[in-house]
Amino acid sequence: MDVALKLEGVSKRYGRFEAVKDLSFEVPRGSICGFLGPNGAGKTSTIRMILGLSPPSAGQITVLGGEGGNAVRDRIGFLPEERGLYRKMTPVDAIAFFAGLKGVPLGEGRKRAKKLLEAQGLGASMKKPMKALSKGMAQKVQLMAAIAHEPDLVILDEPFSGLDPVNQQGLEDVIRDLADRGTTVLFSTHVMQHAERLCRQVVLLARGEKVFEGTVEAARARAPRFLELEGALATDAVAGLPGVAAVEAAGDPAAGTATYRATLAPGAAPQEALKTAFARGLDVRRFEMKEPTLHDAFIVLTGGRA
Amino acid sequence: MKRMLLIARREYFAYARTVGFWLSMLALPALMLLGGMMPAMIKNASPTRTVAIVDFAGGQQAALTAALDARYVTAQAKAMREAAVSEAGEPGADAVREAVDRDGLEAGLAALKRVAPRAGAAYAPPKRDLRVVAAPPEVASAPTLAAAEKALRPHLTGGELSAVVLLERRDGELKARLWSERVSDEAVETAVRDALRDVIRRDRLIAAGLDPATATSLAELKPKLDVFSPKSAGGGEVSLRDRLPGVVGFVLGMLLWSSVISGASILMNSVMEEKSNRVLEVLMSSASTTEILGGKVLGVAMITATVLGVWFGLGAYALRMLLPGLADDLGSVLLDGGLIFYLALYLVGGYLMYAMVFAAIGAFCETPRDAQTLLGPVMIVLSVPIIVMQMAVRTPDLPLIKTMSMVPFFAPFLMSARAPSNPPLIEVVIALAGMAAVGALMVWLGGKAFRAGALSSGKFDWRGVFALMTGRG
Structure with missing residues (x-):
């Protein structure tokens, strides 16, 4: 199996507190994987380790064939749980800037930004400052900023939080579209309906420990009818x-x-x-x-x- | 490197595109221009006061009129000397002053045109602040002082006269009563008091047995003091050019201090904004800590460089236009022994050390209130060079100043202040090496703190900072 992401015995300790305990799982390339767990389960800590933002206390993480997210930074797109962009920047500039950090030339980044914004119905707002956009619009822009460089792996931390049902549906479409184009998507959530609709594979975390890894059907089979x-x-x-x-x-x-x-x-x-x-x-x-x-x-x- | 430049570019334009940036950049030159022009504007706007003298003392009117007129000659002599100093230097300016003292204003103007042709051609005499006029007949012919005082009132309230001086002799002393149009016109009061002192001094010298010519020459005595030092540029007489380095040192030290503080503060606010906006986490997933910090430090450095560049450019242009001689002197002070090169090193070193500290503080804070807690100790350290800066300019060789100027956190400012006095090379090397070492340490520590702070959340506390820095948080 061609694997985009692999965690082997990964742990993360903050002093005496162990946020992630001996976590191992794999995400096949081109799949949508739901990273599920209640609040405080260790999802964000795990995502930060995958991205290389904080080192694991133990274990090994392989991302797109490289050791840790830092090695393949340009091939990863990331939408953090707590979202925000430069308030005075326009959506086009913001998307082009973050795509630029991933190696896309600024001119090309602007072209892609305009195209993405038009496709998401934000064409009329592309030159307004971010602070003038609604929360839903700003979240869409941030998602565009995370995928404008056409990454191989997209990590979305609680992407649906704060979105109304229409925007949630729109985001689900974007995620499916990414997977259709061969991009691997890992997204964390504690709202199961999204994972049920989008994922074939899910990883369930509770109190820092993996409690399940497998298909949605296999997960359901673990519950009584x-x-x-x-x-x-x-x-x-x-x-x-x-x-x-x-x-x-x-x-x-x-x-x-x-x-x-x-x-x-x-x-x-x-x-x-x-x-x-x-x-x-x-x-x-x-x-x-x-x-x-x-x-x-x-x-x-x-x-x-x- | 590309990422670093992209972050620097964003940082630069985020500030350079704001109205506040341009306003604050142009505020200083505008204030300096206004500050420079204001005294002249006030002087030009003030009317020439008309002062009448009524003499009840007998034979003193001419002497007081002459003393008041002499003040204007002195003012013109001073103006001619000031006009000459920039183009002709101290010796040329002194020659102009001596020509006025010796042969009068015409001779002084001729000397000015000779030693400083440009200044001479542009010279305009200062506006006269007061002129002695004849008293109205009914005041002049009043039989008593009380009658004169009664008669002069309408002339003051009607605006015909600015002031009337009534001279009288009481108890054998020459005294004056000044009636002024305005309650608070100190200019006339001062002028009359000075002129009266000259007249009384001359009278007393004559009364003591001196002949009038000697008494006059004593009253007008202006001692000429020439100052020498082996450390002067010529190895002898001290000129303005020799004193300029001290002034330059102080100004540059202060400028460096304010540039470092404002640059580092911009950086801290920028990091704080990114942290509170949650942009920092995305940035960290796109670039290394070194690239982010490097880009931000570089971007803000470009902002500081733009501001300093504009200030220096405008200042240099204004000096060249208005005081070309002083501009040449300043240029030679800055270029002498590579002073400008050392200053650039002190600016870079100082900025780097404090920028890293401020950026790390910003990474731990989401609000200015959080930052205040951490900034306190840093501001105490930063206030020390300000306290000793003047001492460093006046007595750059004092052992305490020498020692303090080699402490890395004080070095950028105190060494800048000392730099024009050419401190020993070994001290410069020690200061620069210390700054480089501490700068490198701050880059390392700042980077670590920045990374820990950027991913931290919740309310700031010292224990949390320590735990994050040591990887236990």
Whole structure:
């Protein structure tokens, strides 16, 4: 497998506090990898180590074949979690400046900036100072600044935070477009829906430790499936169905009908539970099989550890 | 290197494109121009006062009038000497003054045209500050002093006269009562007091038995003192050219100090802004700490160089136009023994040391209040050279000054102040070597602190700084 990013036994200690513990994972070239974890899980510390901004206390990081991000700085694009640009600069100048730092001549950088801004619907604002742009517009400009030099690896730290749903959708399109062109994208987030829509591979971190690495489907498979039942049912009757590990009631059973969310045990077949329910004459008026989301997997895999 | 230049370019234009930059750059020349022109403008705008003298003392009016007129001759002699000094130097200026004293104003003007043709052609006599006029008849003919005082009032309030001097003799002493149009016209008061002193002095000398001619010559005595020093340029008589290095040293020391402070402050604010704007992290992912710091230091150095270049350019042009002789002297002082080269080294060394300190401080702070906490000790260090700067110019060989000027953090300013007095080469070498060593140390430490500070977050505290610097934070 052609690997764009590889971490082997990486740790980061700040005094006695260990922010990242023995972390290892790989990101295949040209893929979109979600780097997931709750706040304080060690995502930003890991990203800083990948970029070469701070050295790992232990372990090795290989980025685009080079040792550490410093060696291949020009081939990486980075959008930090806390965003900001020079307030008096225009979007064109800002994008051209950051592309220039990555080796793109200023004239070419300006051309690319104009093209990118037009494509993102910011053509009318390209000569306004950054301070005159809305937060969403400024975030788009910063993303353009991170990718204008056409990097091989793009690292986005919480790219969706602060964006409205329309802009979030636009950013998802940009990320897909990057991957279509062969760029490897690693983005951190604690909002699972984005990762679910964008990624094939995810790495889950909790309290500095990797708790999962693999495909989204594999992550989901680690979480239990649910059977939703609605009708004039008793909690005990639902709990007594085969394969049901736990039951959570929604609504008031005393009102006549209620909805139950039955958690299925690993490997249990929902058909068996349904068949038994009907065989026992339970008053089931509606049923639905619920596949676990990445969010469910996240809760299970992190064990609720934030 | 390309990245460093790109960062320097951005840094330069971020300031050079602001109105504030141009305003602050042109403020000093404008203030100097205004400061230079203001006294002349005030003098020219002031009217020539008309002063009448009424003599109740008997026979003193002519003497007081002559004493007041003599003041204008003295003012013209001084103006001619000042006009000559730039073009003809001290000896030429003295020759003009002596010609006035010996043979009068016409002779003085002829001497001025001879020794300083350009200044002579452009010379215009200073505006006369007061003129003695005849008293109005009813005042002049008043039988008593009280009657004269009553009669003169309308002439003062009507603006016909600026002042009236009433001379009287009481208890055998010549005394005067001055009636002035304005309550606070000190110019007339001073002129009359000085003239009266001359008259009384001459009278007393005559009363003591001297003949009038001797008494007059004693009253007008101007001792000529020639100053010599083996350290003067000619090995003998001390001229303005010999005193110029001291003035140049002080001015350059102060200029260097303010340039270093303002340059380093610009740098600190720039870093602080980037940190609070969260740009610093992106920059650090795009360039090395050395490139970022180097680019910023270079960009701000270019700003400082632009300001100094404009100031020097305008100053040199103004001097060449107005005081060409002084411009030549200044030029020779700056070029003498490569002084300008040493000054450039002191400027670079001083700027580098303090720029790194200020940049590192900026990297740890997001607000000016945070920066104040860290700047306190640095400002104490920076205030020391200011306190001893004048001493360094006056007594550059004092052991305390010599020692202090070799302390790297003081060296740029104190050595600049001492430089025109040609300090021993070994001291220059020690100071420069110390600056280079501390400069290199500051680059290393500053880079480390900058990196640690740039990635830090939250409220500033000393423990956090130490932990980050040592890699434990």
